[in-house]
Amino acid sequence: MEKMKLQTKIKEEGRYIYCVALGKEEDFGSIGINKEKVYTICYKDICVVVHNCWAKPYVSDDPAVVKKWVEGHQNVIDTAVKKFSTVLPFGFDRIIKAKRGFADNVVKNWLRQEYDKLRRKIEILKGKEEYAIRIFWNRETGANKLINSNPKLKDLSKKIKNLSEGAAYIHRKNFEIKLKEEIEKEADNHFKKIYNKVHKVSEDIKINSIKDSEMLAHFSCLVNKGYVEKLGNILDKINKTGFSVQFTGPWPPYSFC
């Protein structure tokens, strides 16, 4: 009885939205976050993959719970990709809110307003996949190579070895500054070369921020399915020439919607 009273008091409802796709009415069953029933809301030839929820976000300070939710989100999108091929994925925890009983209309209304834009995006992204690429470069190894190949640095390094402790200190400081400059120039050159190589086989590249000091580059690449093997070969070569390559994918085009 208490529960019923509570439910009649709640004036808003939500639709958790997973992705947009070219598709019709579908019922995917209980594959959603927290095993919610997933289905589609349609307008013309496009649809949104949703589950019903309260009009408030999924929030928890337990990382294990959030990890489960996020994996649940991606599982639904994977299912949608298998069914519809091209999808425009939403990020985690996007919930459309509406007055109770009106949520489906709000979703359809949004599809109607955005129809042309969404249709165009789907066309552009057909047959393409996103890959996340991280390239690591050990700056210490790079520094040693640089000292041996750069005459100025090589001379400075020899000079320091022959000086007394005190005299060596200042020269060493200058040397370190100079070395750091040269390393960053080198890193920059490597980045540009790698970017160009990857760009040749990609439709689009987004450059992501880097927090790791060993990381040289972090890209999100949109690649035509037919070019994925070429990308793999290029990354393989890069991996064998003094860099370490880590990549994941294919992802639906989160970065290119």
Add this chain to the structure above:
Amino acid sequence: MKKATLVDLLNVVLNKGLIINADIIVCVADIPLLAVSLRAAIAGIETMLEYGMMQDWDEAVRALGKSHKK
């Protein structure tokens, strides 16, 4: 799920995806905090993996989960 895949999954689902107009979306002001605490947790997991302390971490997280269910 492999660690590298989880890190990239978090990057895309927490930072990217199709944009939708704010007036029909539920406010997700808490989400950046969510991302920060989850990234800290993931970083913690990575460190634990390096030092072979994964088991301790799992137990600590499960204990945390239990205390919140109260």
